[in-house]
Every structure is written in structure tokens, then in C-alpha cells.
Amino acid sequence: MKEAIVVKHLKKSFGSKVVHRDVTFTVYDREIFVIMGPSGTGKSVLLKQIAGLIKPDDGYIEVYGMDILSLDEEKVIEFRETLTYVFQSGALFDSYPVWYNVAFYLIEKKGISEREAKKEASYYLSLLGLSGTEDLYPSELSGGMRKRVAVARALCMNPKCILFDEPTSGLDPVMTAIFDNLILKLRKELGKTCVVVSHDVNSAFRIADRIAILWNGTIVEVGTPEEIRNSSNPVVKQFINGEPEGPITEMMERENEQINA
Ligand SMILES: Nc1ncnc2c1ncn2[C@@H]1O[C@H](COP(=O)(O)OP(=O)(O)OP(=O)(O)O)[C@@H](O)[C@H]1O
Structure with missing residues (x-):
């Protein structure tokens, strides 16, 4: 299997807040790879590091063979056209x-005429069930439609890989x-590799080839939906079953005690 994204020993802190202690995983070409984990564990920060929007403190990130932490100018353009990030809000x-x-x-970047570009945009909008919305403004669309417009924008760049930050939140x-x-x-019709950050366990089980669970600065488990469903890891079990008691809440309580001490 061809590697699409390789992340090795990633470390990231904001001041004294350690977000990633040691994050290592591989996403394969044409895979749907879902990253899950409790709120605030650094899922968005992880995606942003892969997209080159945030710089890690240490570690290695490779995207389709490109070491993205040391790209020259030419490779930056290739990288931008290989991988796109779809913001949670759509960012329209x-x-x-x-x-x-x-x-x-x-x-703006490829210098294609407005006429040609509009044709291309219409094609991707129709692919996403948004024909007829071309001349509307984002404020005239529902939240779900705005999210699909953001995907159409990503597709217009014809990337090999799309990163989705909580695409279904609020839907x-x-x-x-x-x-x-x-x-x-x-994935099926356009052959895209999709990395999806999600909170939605049902949705993750429906789409994922593999799911990674991020917690306490590291990936605690990676596996197929079946493997994750049958995991004996107490963190994974608490998370996917939405249980109020377990290691996740125990750590949150310890952190709250430290803050209030
Ligand atoms: N630019 C930043 N500066 C300082 N701290 C940040 C910054 N971005 C994120 N953080 C912190 O990093 C941690 C992880 O944030 P992140 O948004 O990645 O979590 P998440 O797992 O995506 O959460 P959620 O599921 O709630 O969206 C949080 O404590 C957050 O406050």
C-alpha cells in the first residue's frame, strides 16, 4: 500500500500546555482515516500541522513523499495542490x-479566466448536489450547504488528499x-484520500477504513471500525461508548484539581 501521510514522533506544546507528546501514524493512499478523541486532545492542531498551518515543535511529517517541514518554494506549490484542508466553519x-x-x-493562484473557472466551479458544485447555487452568497445557504461549498472549493484544487475538520459538526x-x-x-469515484476529524462515533464507523484514537498527547489505538469497537483499551471503550466514568474523566478531574490548587 502506498503511503499518503506519514507522521512520526510529533510534538507540540502551547506554552506550558503539552498537546502532542509523541504522535505517530500512517495514512495510506485512497484511505478514509478518521481521527477521534475527547474534546481538547489536539485533533484540530494535528490536522493543521499536517496541512502546514501550524509548525510542530519536533517530529516528522511526510505527505506523498514530501517532507513538509522543509519544503523549497517549488515544493510548497506542489504540496498545496496535493493536500487541502477543509475548515470546520467552511471559512467562506x-x-x-x-x-x-x-x-x-x-x-487568484492559477490565473484561469473567470469564465473557465466558473464552469469548473459549477461542475464541482453539481457533484455535491449544489447546482443552481452559483450566484447565491454564503449567507443565503444552510450550514450543511456551506460545508459542501467548502468541499467543492477543496476539490477545485484537485488534491490527492483532503483533510476534513469535523465536517458534520452542527449537522x-x-x-x-x-x-x-x-x-x-x-474516495470511490475520485480516488481521494480523506482524513477526517470527527466526534461522531456512528459517522466514523460508517465511513472509516481505519480509526485512530488520540488522547493524552498520543495515538492510543489505530484499527478498523471492528477492531476499535472490540478494543479492550479502557480509554477507547469509554470514548466510543460515551461512558461518564473512566480514564478520560479521571484525567480531566485531575487536571481541574491542578488548575484549582
Ligand atoms: N493557537 C493556539 N494557541 C494556544 N493554544 C492552542 C492553539 N490552538 C489550540 N490550542 C490548544 O490546544 C489544545 C488542543 O486544541 P484542538 O482544537 O486541537 O483540540 P480538539 O481535539 O480539536 O478539540 P475539539 O474536539 O473540542 O474541537 C486545546 O487546549 C487548545 O486550547
Whole structure:
């Protein structure tokens, strides 16, 4: 299996707050890899480091053979076109119509004419069930539609790999299922590698080839949905069963005691 993303011994702190102590994992080409874990364990920070938006303190990140922590100018462009990050909020420009949001990279960075870029944007919007929204503004769309526009924008760059930060947060169960199908379709029909940060256990089990559980600065387990469901690791068990008592809450209580001491 071809490696898409290799993360080795990643370390990241913000001041005295240690977020990642030692994070190591591999994502394979065309895999749907879901990263889960309790709130505040550093899932978004991990994605942002892979996307080159935050610099790790130490460790190694490779994306399709590129060592992303030491890219020269030429490779930076190749990296940007290999991997895209879809922000949790969608991060759309409110003052531009939908089509321009989607075509932004093509027009601003690739110098493609607005006419051609709009055609391309319309194609990706139709792929995501958003035909007819081209001339609307982001404020006129629902949350789920805005998230899909953000995916269309990512697809316009034709990356090999897309990073999704909580794509289904704030969506109802039906819209969540639609989004899950969309991610499955991106892999099946367009051959994309998808790395998804999610809180939603049902959604993760539905889409993932493998799931990684991040906790206490490290990946405590990686496995297929079946392996994660049957894990004997107390952290994994507490997390996927949503139990109020166990190692996750014990550590939270210890941290609260230290803060209040
Ligand atoms: N730019 C930053 N400066 C300082 N601290 C940060 C910064 N970004 C994140 N953090 C801290 O890093 C920790 C991990 O944050 P992160 O957003 O990655 O968690 P998460 O697992 O994605 O949480 P959630 O599931 O709630 O979205 C948190 O304690 C957060 O406050």
C-alpha cells in the first residue's frame, strides 16, 4: 500500500500546555482515516500541522513523499495542490458569490479566466448536489450547504488528499449521513484520500477504513471500525461508548484539581 501521510514522533506544546507528546501514524493512499478523541486532545492542531498551518515543535511529517517541514518554494506549490484542508466553519468569503468562493484558487493562484473557472466551479458544485447555487452568497445557504461549498472549493484544487475538520459538526442526522456518503463518494469515484476529524462515533464507523484514537498527547489505538469497537483499551471503550466514568474523566478531574490548587 502506498503511503499518503506519514507522521512520526510529533510534538507540540502551547506554552506550558503539552498537546502532542509523541504522535505517530500512517495514512495510506485512497484511505478514509478518521481521527477521534475527547474534546481538547489536539485533533484540530494535528490536522493543521499536517496541512502546514501550524509548525510542530519536533517530529516528522511526510505527505506523498514530501517532507513538509522543509519544503523549497517549488515544493510548497506542489504540496498545496496535493493536500487541502477543509475548515470546520467552511471559512467562506461572505462578500463573494458561491461560485467565486469555489473558483478562488483557480482565478487568484492559477490565473484561469473567470469564465473557465466558473464552469469548473459549477461542475464541482453539481457533484455535491449544489447546482443552481452559483450566484447565491454564503449567507443565503444552510450550514450543511456551506460545508459542501467548502468541499467543492477543496476539490477545485484537485488534491490527492483532503483533510476534513469535523465536517458534520452542527449537522442533523440526515445531513450527517449525506455528508458521510459524500466522503465515501470522493474516495470511490475520485480516488481521494480523506482524513477526517470527527466526534461522531456512528459517522466514523460508517465511513472509516481505519480509526485512530488520540488522547493524552498520543495515538492510543489505530484499527478498523471492528477492531476499535472490540478494543479492550479502557480509554477507547469509554470514548466510543460515551461512558461518564473512566480514564478520560479521571484525567480531566485531575487536571481541574491542578488548575484549582
Ligand atoms: N493557537 C493556539 N494557541 C494556544 N493554544 C492552542 C492553539 N490552538 C489550540 N490550542 C490548544 O490546544 C489544545 C488542543 O486544541 P484542538 O482544537 O486541537 O483540540 P480538539 O481535539 O480539536 O478539540 P475539539 O474536539 O473540542 O474541537 C486545546 O487546549 C487548545 O486550547
